[in-house]
Amino acid sequence: MVLDQGPCGPSRKRTGRRTGARRHGAVQAREGRGVTLASLVPLLDHASVLVFALTGALVASRAQLDLVGFIFFATLTGIGGGTVRDLVLGRDPVFWVHRPELILLTAGAAVLVFFTAHLLESRYRLIVWLDAFALAVAVPAGVGLALEAGVSPVVAVAMGVVTGTFGGLIRDVIGNELPLVLKQGELYVTAAVGGAVVAVALIGVGMPRPVALIFCGLIVIALRAGSLALGWSLPTYRARPPRN
Amino acid sequence: MVLDQGPCGPSRKRTGRRTGARRHGAVQAREGRGVTLASLVPLLDHASVLVFALTGALVASRAQLDLVGFIFFATLTGIGGGTVRDLVLGRDPVFWVHRPELILLTAGAAVLVFFTAHLLESRYRLIVWLDAFALAVAVPAGVGLALEAGVSPVVAVAMGVVTGTFGGLIRDVIGNELPLVLKQGELYVTAAVGGAVVAVALIGVGMPRPVALIFCGLIVIALRAGSLALGWSLPTYRARPPRN
Amino acid sequence: MVLDQGPCGPSRKRTGRRTGARRHGAVQAREGRGVTLASLVPLLDHASVLVFALTGALVASRAQLDLVGFIFFATLTGIGGGTVRDLVLGRDPVFWVHRPELILLTAGAAVLVFFTAHLLESRYRLIVWLDAFALAVAVPAGVGLALEAGVSPVVAVAMGVVTGTFGGLIRDVIGNELPLVLKQGELYVTAAVGGAVVAVALIGVGMPRPVALIFCGLIVIALRAGSLALGWSLPTYRARPPRN
Helix, strand or coil, X not given: CCHHHHHHCHHHHHHHHHXXXXXXXXXXXXXXXXXXXXHHXXXXXXXXXXXXXXXXXXXXXXXXXXXXXXHHHHHHHHXXXXXXXXXXXXXXXXXXXXXXHHHHHHHHHHHHHHHHHHHXXXXXXXXXXXXHHHHHHHHHHHHHHHHHCCCCHHHHHHHHHHHHHHHHHHHHHHCCCCCHHHCCCCCCHHHHHHHHHHHHHHHHCCCCHHHHHHHHHHHHHHHHHHHHHHCCCCCECCCCCCCC | CCHXXXXXXXXXXHHHHHCHHHHHHHHHHHCHHHHHXXXXXXXXXXXXXXXXXXXXXXXXXXXXXXXHHHHHHHHHHHXXXXXXXXXXXXXXXXXCCCCHHHHHHHHHHHHHHHXXXXXXXXXXXXXXXXXXXHHHHHHHHHHHHHHHCCCCHHHHHHHHHHHHHHHHHHHHHHCCCCCHHHCCCCCCHHHHHHHHHHHHHHHHCCCCHHHHHHHHHHHHHHHHHHHXXXXXXXXXXXXXXXXX | CCHHHHHHCHHHHHHHHHCHHHHHHHHHHHCHHHHHHHHHHHHHHHHHXXXXXHHHHHHHHHCCCEHHHHHHHHHHHHHHHHHXXXXXXXXXXXXXXXXXXXHHHHXXXXXXXXXXXXXXXXXXXXXXXXXXXHHHHXXXXXXXXXXXXXCCHXXXXXXXXXXXXXXXXXXXXXXXXXXXXXXXXXXXXHHHHHHHHHHHHHXXXXXXXXXXXXXXXXXXXXXXXXXXXXXXXXXXXXXXXXXX
């Protein structure tokens, strides 16, 4: 949260005063562990912005948009999940408002995809796999930021899932793609929830947060990759045909 | 608002100080009427979370998702409307962030539906009827919270409509269902607006807020049920075929 | 921002204190130029609310909704873009919460369209053209408000694009229309980005903000109209058929 305040860093103490939750976060940030966490979480957050941006640009390529359309979808997808998370947590303003470099990052990803997507075998497969990696970095970032904000483990799990899934949700809803959350027999939300639950559990038993968040990301990618490559899945509801 | 602050209750006075609107709300909360209202509104709000969650889980069953998918849709639908309302009203953080029990509630509703939905005659009819009941508790909750925040009657009506309709909207947009707001010849938004308008009118002529909010809920369910069961409707625009 | 606070004007100073960005904005508002700007920006903002509301009502007519459905879509479309912008910028509460007249304005636009849409040759063409004009007033309004909030030029451009495009995006996603951002070979987001970039560039070289914002609007409408009437476009991605 410290690093995430950018230019309005000084306002952190003020926001820190605004709720018990915030003060809690500020205190941790002053501890050694908090500092380590403060250095890991933004790294994960920015990595997820970049990789989600690539998926957004690939969806723009499937919709045959122009370069600006690529930038629009890349930016929307890259910052969407973290924006919803920050709004819900009351982090004011949201993380990219004083981080112009993040929008330049998503724009750069869009330009890269615009000129190289035709080299790809299957853009859809790449979208799905890049989305899996973005999910694996965004979920721990969301859990970490939520815990810094002092919320309960259950809400931290929800924030990890929001951070991981909403960028892709916005991308798919606006881009007329089937939202990945609706893909039957795939572990997607489950991968996010699984990693987030393990993270809060490990932290609950005393594991240092940065280590727990790394475990979180590994579990998310393991579950998601296992589902994509090996067909891992949970039983789905099939009592009767849908749309009855 | 008082009860809605949960763990960050102490911060209520601070937020209370942030805008005239907030101070206004805080003052009312100190009056006898405010206290009664403060006990009714969260009750309505939580009831709507539970019932909307059931509809979200039923949409997940139509999409044949797994148990985690059910929890995802149940939670999104249960807290979606109130979340948008709180963001727009600037209630920081949104109502469920310090209320982990609400997410456990929506998760429980999802588990219940996952194991019992196959027993239902028509899941779609149940979605529509449960949504009607959720609408009838969410609209007065939204109107009550908006008035506590000191907004004008017109905006309070808008907040009632947002609280009542956005959870279902998010559910339907993400779940690839036709949004209920698009069902022709049905009273849906009209039921929400009608109940909300009557509530602010009754409060305007001096009726105690809790009583007016109960009237509001009864009018919403009466209009919606009359539309579903008896075909009540307003004339729709039919000057020419759509999509011309 | 000054005029935009309405009844909670007194709270502006408080919000002004909340972040360096806000203080910066408040300071500018006290300069002569800021005052002029403060009189132009809300004018643009309200004009865009009205024109976007007309497009929302026209979408409701294509969906053959009733009068309340028209009001719902008109309001959602009219205030949607500015609401997302205000949430992201942390302007609390969003611009219309203490401006009931704006909702009455969108409702009036809906009533007008409900009773006159049948007179139109093609409602779809009118939606597209009205949307173009709304875009041309909303983008400079968003850029102006973002600069008042003290964000960087890159983020100001993003805010102009959000303000200009999100109302229509929400309208199209909920109303089951193809989002304009997905129309291939049309300048839409490009028109918004182009106008916003020119505005921040002109301000960067010292042009008075109100003049630069007027240029911004002229460039947006010129690019959009040139695309609609003369087929102006940027090369789109066509390496291979979509959905492969």
